Amino acid sequence: MTGASSATAKRLTRLISRIIAVKRVSVFCMDDALQVADVRPSIPVEIIPIEPSNVHRVADFRQETNHVAIFRRMLAEGERGVYALVDQKVAGHAWARLSTKEPFLYEGYLDVPPGHALVHYCNVKDTLRGKGIYPTMLTALCQCLFSECSVRMILIDSGTRNLASIRGILKAGFVHRADILCIRACGRRLNIHRGRTRTGS
Numbered sequence: 001m002t003g004a005s006s007a008t009a010k011r012l013t014r015l016i017s018r019i020i021a022v023k024r025v026s027v028f029c030m031d032d033a034l035q036v037a038d039v040r041p042s043i044p045v046e047i048i049p050i051e052p053s054n055v056h057r058v059a060d061f062r063q064e065t066n067h068v069a070i071f072r073r074m075l076a077e078g079e080r081g082v083y084a085l086v087d088q089k090v091a092g093h094a095w096a097r098l099s100t101k102e103p104f105l106y107e108g109y110l111d112v113p114p115g116h117a118l119v120h121y122c123n124v125k126d127t128l129r130g131k132g133i134y135p136t137m138l139t140a141l142c143q144c145l146f147s148e149c150s151v152r153m154i155l156i157d158s159g160t161r162n163l164a165s166i167r168g169i170l171k172a173g174f175v176h177r178a179d180i181l182c183i184r185a186c187g188r189r190l191n192i193h194r195g196r197t198r199t200g201s
Contacts (some may be wrong), residue, residue, distance in 0.1 A: 023182040026162040027110060028174035033146040033155040037173035039139050041132030043086060047140040050081035050093065052083065057083065060090040061125045064130075082141050084124070084133045092124035094137040096145055096154070109182045110157060117145045119156040129164070138172035 030036070048054070052075060058067045074081065074095060084092035096119045097104075099112045112118045119141060124133045138156070146152045156174060158165040170176075181192040 002020050016076060018087050021182075021184040023109075023184075025109070025157045025180050025182065026160045026176060027155060027178045027180065028158045028166075029153055029155050029177045030142060030174050033143065035173040035175070036139050036142050037148070037171060038133070039132060039135045039171060041136045043131050043133075045091075045133055045136050046085040047137060048083050048085060048103070049144070050075065050083055050095075052081070057090045058078075058093060062123070079096075080117075080141065081121075082144070083136050084085060084137050086125075086128060086133070092133045092137055094122040094134075094141050096118055096141055098145075098149055098151065107182075108184075109180050110155065112155060115152040117149065117151045117154045120155060126147075132171075133164070134168035135172040138168065138174075142172065 027037075043176055044068055050071060052072070055071045055075065056068050058071055071093075073157065077097075078100075079095050079097050081095040081157065083090045084094075096117045097106075098117045099116060100112050100161070103111060103113045106112055106118055106120070110118070115182060119138065122137065154174075155177075156169055157180075158169060160179060179194045181194075183192070
């Protein structure tokens with residue numbers, strides 16, 4: 001392939017990706033506090049709730065955008081979050097959005113009914129991944145959601161090919177619920193579900 005034809009092919013690929021987007025996700029759930037696993041990270045980790053007084057600490061490892069403002073807004077909207085501290089510095093965070101009176105649709109493909117919570121916006125510092133921090137945050141957040149928020153079910157999703165994330169999710173005690181193929185084309189969405197993703201319990 002010549003340089004010109006290669007450049008044309010790349011432009012065509014970018015154009016098609018703007019018209020048609022395909023995303024594959026796996027959904028996991030937890031519906032009982034007894035499912036929360038006893039996770040032991042390989043390094044000392046302290047989990048603390050994210051509060052207005054400590055929200056600024058996300059800057060310990062995330063400076064690419066204004067996460068402080070984002071986290072303040074999430075708190076104001078009633079979300080629950082936790083920080084993972086390693087050597088007294090924030091090394092990770094995890095958030096949960098609660099569905100109270102009204103259901104919501106997450107990312108256009110996942111229904112979250114009242115009484116449920118969706119765990120999302122999780123991140124661990126690159127240099128500290130693989131040490132059990134992620135599932136440790138998930139278990140602490142789930143314990144809070146069951147005991148303090150009285151949720152009936154907790155949902156979490158991950159890209160189907162993100163095996164590291166899925167390992168952490170399963171280690172925390174979640175069980176696989178469904179896979180979703182999400183197709184967006186010309187402003188329209190088509191979601192193909194395999195498994196149970198719509199729940200009212």
